[in-house]
Amino acid sequence: MGDSWAVDVQNVSKSFGDVKALDGVTLRVKQGEIYGLLGPNGAGKTTLIRLFVGLVEPNAGTVTVLGQRMPNVAVLSHVGYMTQTAALYPGLSVEENVRFFAAINDAEEGVKDALELVKLYDRRDSVVSTVSGGMRQRCSLACALVHKPQLLLLDEPTVGVDPQLRVELWEDFRKMAAAGTTIIVSSHVMDEAERCQRLGLIQYGKLLAEGTPDEIRATAGSTNLEDAFLRLAGSRA
């Protein structure tokens, strides 16, 4: 469990009642890596991400984030979390939302940078309930990265974002990763998976395969990531 792992998940299982959401998952993410969690809806991606921030405690196994056993409140000031739905206060303006999440992380100086990064600085005074879904998603992202976290968790970040902005956001993710930020992205969009340095395929709460997009394709004997994913998922189902 060296400090070079941003996230270290060992043999984690988690059930909700009779439903086994995660079943013996072991997974490590290096610092500065962009890691993609890939899987169909209900595979356990969101549960895994919620384990990383201590919102869910495992029934078995250990979760270590930035060198700290989770749950741990102190480590959360170095973690940014963007939930699946744009969790924002609809009655506040874009800037007021970002400023609030900055304030609870003692990072108000980062508000302007975050707004500029997601290209919302000009629309900062718009009330969130009046803006488009894509803008809400960007605002939500700004809230997650305003305190310049070492680990950024993005649960399906580009749903509802137009292709051009998606390209721009990924450019920013890459820059942040190059500067040392670890990014874990969950997605079921193959186009996004292609942009990750490493992927973990999850289905029925199990990690089916792990590796770079090329390795995944090679394992499945396929030239296309979507096809590779369907083959790997199908072989276990």
Place this chain on the structure above:
Amino acid sequence: MSHHRVAAITKRLLQQFRRDRRTLALLFVAPIVILGLLGYLIRGSASAPAVGIANEDQGPLGSTVAAALARSSEISTTSIRASDGDSKLKDGSLAAYIVIPPDFSTQAQAGTIAPEVHLEGSQPGTTAPVLQALQQALITLGAQGSVHVQPRVTYVYGGPGFDTLDYFGAAFIGLVVFFLVFVVTIVSFLNERSQGTLERLMASPLRRGEIVLGYMLGFAVLALIQAAEVLIFALAVLKVHNAGNVALIFGIEALMAIAAVNLGIFLSMFARTEFQAVQFIPLVIVPQFLLSGILFPVGSEPKPLQVLSDVLPLTYAVNGLRDVMVKGADLTWGSLQLDVGVVLGFVVLLVLAAVATLRRRIA
């Protein structure tokens, strides 16, 4: 118009309710609980107002009147000494006492009798039966000749000008604040859960206590402005009787508001939608309202309900507000110390409960 399509809507509606047990309970259980409680409160009332009789008459007529009063079903009488009367009114063991003066029989022969009626006065509901019972008792004398009755009535609290609003006003000032703050908190905290922002807060370095304290302060600002507005309106515009310290009334209102905020956070845990949150009103607020002594004095409730009233915090808040506004109580009064102490204890308990409910179940 297609009856088939109309039927589809009706059927779908009933199907939805079949799975919604809470709404079914609300529709079919809550009315029975509320009406049953109300019926028990009114019909089951244990005690007529306690009235002390001090018969000091040296002639024969006094004991005739005292016996007639003792037979009255309007009041329940005990024999007391006139000198003990005032202290028994103040400690609440009597609602009134009647003094039949030493020269009562002589007065009666002279044609004008003047019994003294001392009323506790803070509860309009008890004044009327006492005066009525006295009137009926004196009719027995009136029959013996034309006797003029001039009772001398005095009040410990309030006075002849003390009306129903003066009695209810004190309690309603607190209740309005408690109720509205509760509804606003439970709905906005529920939004925090349903829009996902609470999940975000829990995944931040914020501690649970910080969230609850922040909420409490935010709503306290709103609640205190509202409490001040309500108080000023009641005192300045409605001219509700107030014998006590305005700052003390405001303090009790503030405590109730803080209790309401935390009750809202705590109960938002058990609701998933705003509709479900509103369902708590008939279940949590209405029984407390009926049993808190606002409408029916706790002392006149059937005994089993008195036990229930005694464990409800609103009872103490209402009692405290009334003691201050009607009787001019201050913090040196033992009864007010108890009231404020219980409300404070309840606030602490609710804060702890609110923090505990934030524990894990978030989404």
